[in-house]
Amino acid sequence: MSSSNRDKSPTPSERERLDKEAKTREEEEQAKLPYKWTQTLNEAEVSIPIPGNLKSKDLIVELKKSHIKASIKGQTPVIDGDTPFPLNTEDSTWTLSTKPDNTKEIVLTIAKSAGSNWWPHITTDAPKIDVTKIVPENSKLGDLDGDTRGMVEKMMYDQEMKRQGKPTSDEQQKQDLMKKFMKEHPEMDFSNAKIG
Structure with a gap:
């Protein structure tokens, strides 16, 4: 297969330009929404501007398990x-x-x-943001659910092992399995086996 047939990955400068364009488009889409929103891993906050003469009795707000609604009575819902x-x-x-x-x-x-x-958005009909670009502020491992926390800890461990020139957790697991197999099968010749 010649190199001209392969998909070309963008160069770092092209990737930076594409990321910048995507971020600008995302910011423009979010700015058009009739509300502003932010989030942490545990909660999202939505701010909806309304006229100053309104009171809570003039509003309809519903927060259901998988649906949210906020509107001024008699008007099209804002969300x-x-x-x-x-x-x-x-x-x-x-x-x-x-x-x-x-x-x-x-x-x-x-x-x-x-x-x-x-x-990626507050409601599924709103424009999405790229959640892979979110940089959490001061997030703690303890804030993450068990599976995510385990994955992050494993990534941190593997990164540190690579930095030290030591095997990652996956490489270590393979080595341990091979050593165990060799120990269980002393009758086999492993002199030409590549381990690690």
Whole structure:
């Protein structure tokens, strides 16, 4: 197979340009939403600006297991859709707060269900963000669910072993299996075997 037939990976400068374009497009899509949102691994927060003369009795806010809705009574909902992952309804709340300029906002605090994930969007009908580009602030291993934490710890261990020139956990496991097999089968000749 000649090299011209292979898929060409982008060069680092092309990759940087593509990433920058994707980030700009993502920021533009998010800016068009009628709300702002942020997230941690455990919760998402949505801020919806509304006129300052409204009170909570003028609003409809629903936080269900896989659906959220927020609207001013008699108007098209500002947000009304299914969430990408279930939420913990018992710990999810909403408030109506007045900002310094006397405008108001509905603030939804959405508690993500156990086994948290980064959400690509608040509702599945909204534009997605690239969750692989999220850099969590001061995240702690203890905040992660068991499987994710184990995977991150393994990656950290393997990275440190490579740095020290030692075998990674997978390489060590293969070596251990081979040693065990050799010990269990002393009748076999392993003199030409490559281990490691």
